[in-house]
Amino acid sequence: MSPFGAASNLLDLSQTSLYICLISITASPLAWNVIGRNEYKNKTLTKLIGARVACTILGVTIFIAGLLRDVLYRIALHDQPQYPLPFELQTVLAWIIFGAGNFLVFTAYIRLGFYGTFVGDYFGILQEKRVTGFPFSILDNPMYVGATMCFIGAALWYERLAGLLVALYVHLTYAVALHFESPFTDMIYAVRGSSVKKDD
Structure with a gap:
């Protein structure tokens, strides 16, 4: 069998569900970065309905979009060729990776809270200081790492290597989102730190 024939047994590029899934994965970080940066600079939503209400609506929207993304990912996986895996990979390793990923996401959320998780800093809703406790003590971006692990775990569980x-x-x-987010977040807290020092 040719390499192309072998590849076609693992990945079906003709499935529309695959591309819809990829679009959904791209859309959320793009949307919250564009909306968040506009809010930080122009206060568009804050002027209309207030910072906390606007951030709450955006946060709920991001959460629902994440659920939809997960559903679209599952649909895309089911439309892809199945490749039988050994039990150790398909079940044991899949659950370990998926469980660890969810643990990172959950503990990061507990540390950050709702507004810290859903770009509250772009709305001027800041923590007293940057969060450094676990899991941020071992990973800079535990939510992103955890979410990626969940995708890997699901791919193994459903035995779709395309996943x-x-x-x-x-x-x-x-990684692309962080290229824009990390420096921007650093700048926000640097400005806050300077303001606190001046007040003191």
């Missing part, structure tokens, strides 16, 4: 390529796309998407 591993989608997980790689998730990782790359978050």
Whole structure:
């Protein structure tokens, strides 16, 4: 069998569900970065309905979009060729990776709270200081790492190796998002730190 024939047994590029899934993965970080930066600079939503209400609506929207993304990912996986895996990979490793990913996401949410998780800093809703406790003590971006792990775990559980390529796309998407988010967040807290020092 040729390499192309072998590849076609693992990845079906003709499935529309695959591309819809990739679009959904791209859309959320793109949307919250564009909306968040506009809010930080122009206060568009804050002027209309207030910072906390606006951030709450955006946060709920991001959460629902995440659920939809997960549903679309599952649909895309079911439309892809299945490749039988050994029990140790399909069940044991899948659950370990998926469980660890969810643990990172959950503990990061507990540390950050609702507004810290859903771009509250762009709305001027800041923590007293940057969060550094676990899991941020071991990872800079535990939510992104955890979410990527969940994609990997699901790909193994459903025995769709195409899902591993989608997980790689998730990782790359978050890496691009972080390229813009991290310096911007650093700047926000640097400005806050300067303001606190001046007040003191």
